[in-house]
Amino acid sequence: MSDLRDQAPGAAGDAAPYDALLLLSFGGPEGPDDVVPFLENVTRGRGIPKERLKEVGQHYFLFGGVSPINDQNRALLDALREDFAQNSLDLPVHWGNRNWAPYLTDTLREMALAGHRRILVLTTSAYASYSGCRQYRENLADALAALEAEGIEPPRVDKLRHYFNHxxxxxxxxxxxxxxxxxxxxxxxxxxxxxxxxxxxxxxxxxxxxxxxxxxxxxxxxxxxxxxxxxxxxxxxxxxxxxxxxxxxxxxxxxxxxxxxxxxxxxxxxxxxxxxxxxxxxxxxxxxxxxxxxxxxxxxxxxxxxxxxxxxxxxxSATVGADPRFAAAVRELVLERAATERGQRVERCALGALGPSHDLCPVGCCPARAPRPAAAGADSPYA
Missing domain, CATH: 3.40.50.1400 (Rossmann fold)
Known part of the structure; x- marks a missing residue:
């Protein structure tokens, strides 16, 4: 079991077969005019009236209509890129959101057209649940299907394991x-x-x-x-x-x-x-x-x-945010998953009683009420 005190970053290594990392997050409005359209994206299909969305949006209007999440993701992107560069990990990092720009489908399209074929995905949710895991996987499947419909060969995407106990x-x-x-x-x-x-x-x-x-x-x-x-x-x-x-x-x-x-x-x-x-x-x-x-x-x-x-x-107390130790943990998870994909045995770092989570979400994991295709799992249509 790993010690809880500060640890030296893991050794630099090879990310093959992966050629990019995608930071996948929720997204948020970046001004007052964005609030209701953002909430319409979040609640699409639920039939919630616009007036009700304006009421819900008051939380955002109290802060100038700006959610801090996008700036926090930009800070995390910078921390990841800095950590990767300092540790000689040559892996470009991209960013896409579920509900606001930069949208996931747009980012995946750019990555596919740039030639990326094997992409690792880091979600800004550390725990297992439908909204915290499978829904992101469904969004990935939707985006890959959209690329297919456009005549673009979809890349393979794999999701990093849950990191709640790293x-x-x-x-x-x-x-x-x-x-x-x-x-x-x-x-x-x-x-x-x-x-x-x-x-x-x-x-x-x-x-x-x-x-x-x-x-x-x-x-x-x-x-x-x-x-x-x-x-x-x-x-x-x-x-x-x-x-x-x-x-x-x-x-x-x-x-x-x-x-x-x-x-x-x-x-x-x-x-x-x-x-x-x-x-x-x-x-x-x-x-x-x-x-x-x-x-x-x-x-x-x-x-x-x-x-x-x-x-x-x-x-x-503070959340983890863009703490350099979290950026180093992401690098370690990338190298761990890459080595596993290459058939190597690796030590999987985890604290507590539950041990490291699975790499591949099994069939029946965090099911939706209405089944939908989900990427990056054992039931993925994009293996």
């Missing part, structure tokens, strides 16, 4: 918690609880997340988050000498009220802790790669306002 993802979050604790008033620091937060999803989606053998209450989605939370809490205890109560909680629910979603909500959790006399809380957004809108609004705005209303001191 040291390069976990260690920066540990440091973020330690920094947040140090920033709390000294008189409440010792008694501070940890609230690990992630995106709430419908119970039914959670229960069927991951491979079929992992389906059940909470599925792989909850299991993976609990493993990461435990890793961070244990490391914080070891480095501070203080045992801190913690819980996995949820945020950003967006579904109909009658459909059960994962709970408790972060604001409800803050009320509960305040009622128990807890002196302070550190909110730890382990479910998010960067400080995008759901972190800025749901935690930094809404949950922080709730805490102020309660008189409960809170701090929000």
């Amino acid at each position: 040291p390069g993802f976990v260690r920066p979050m540990i440091d973020g918690v330690l920094a947040s604790l140090d920033g709390l008033p000294e008189e409440v620091r010792a008694g501070a609880h940890l609230a690990f937060t992630t995106h709430s999803i419908p119970d039914a989606s959670a229960d069927t997340s991951g491979p079929a053998e992992e389906h059940g209450r909470g599925g792989a989605y909850v299991r993976e988050h609990l493993d990461v939370a435990r890793l961070i809490a244990d490391a914080v205890r070891e480095e501070t000498g203080v045992e801190r109560p913690w819980e996995l909680v949820y945020q950003s629910r967006s579904g109909a009220p009658h459909i059960p979603w994962l709970e408790p909500d972060i604001c409800d959790h803050l009320e509960t802790l305040h009622g128990k006399g807890v002196p302070a809380v550190v909110m730890v957004p382990i479910g998010f790669v960067s400080d995008h809108m759901e972190v800025l609004y749901d935690l930094d705005t809404e949950a922080t306002a709730k805490a102020a209303e309660l008189g409960l001191p809170v701090a929000r």
Whole structure:
């Protein structure tokens, strides 16, 4: 098992048979005029009226109509390119989004026309779930089908494994918690609880997340988050000498009220802790790669306002973002997958109790309610 402390980057190596890396993300508006069209892209097919989308868009309008996610992806692109160059990994890095420019299909078209034939995909989602994995794979299949329809030979795409328990993802979050604790008033620091937060999803989606053998209450989605939370809490205890109560909680629910979603909500959790006399809380957004809108609004705005209303001191720890250790982790994952594709045996780096995730999503993994083709899996029509 790898140590949780900072690690030297892995040795430079050969990315063959891959000739490019694609950073695949959600996308977000970059101005007030983009907000409603962006939300129309996100909700296409659901029949949501434009007036309702304008109401939902108020979160974005509070920040000038700009989601930070695109700038954060640009920073991650720069970090990846710098890390690759410093470690003699000659692998171009491209970027495409599901819901806003640069659009995935456009990016894949450019890559295919530039001659790229084997592409690795890094998604900005670390955990198993339909919305965090299979939906991206469905988007990839849609884009490849669009290229085929245009007479362009589609490249082969493979997705990097889930990296939720890679040291390069976990260690920066540990440091973020330690920094947040140090920033709390000294008189409440010792008694501070940890609230690990992630995106709430419908119970039914959670229960069927991951491979079929992992389906059940909470599925792989909850299991993976609990493993990461435990890793961070244990490391914080070891480095501070203080045992801190913690819980996995949820945020950003967006579904109909009658459909059960994962709970408790972060604001409800803050009320509960305040009622128990807890002196302070550190909110730890382990479910998010960067400080995008759901972190800025749901935690930094809404949950922080709730805490102020309660008189409960809170701090929000940093996400991984473009941390150089995360960029190094991506390089290690690229080299690991490339070596595996070449038939070599490699040590797969992972922390915690769950071990490294699968390279190839099996049939039945994170199923959709209505089956659709998905690339980069055992059931891919683009093998």
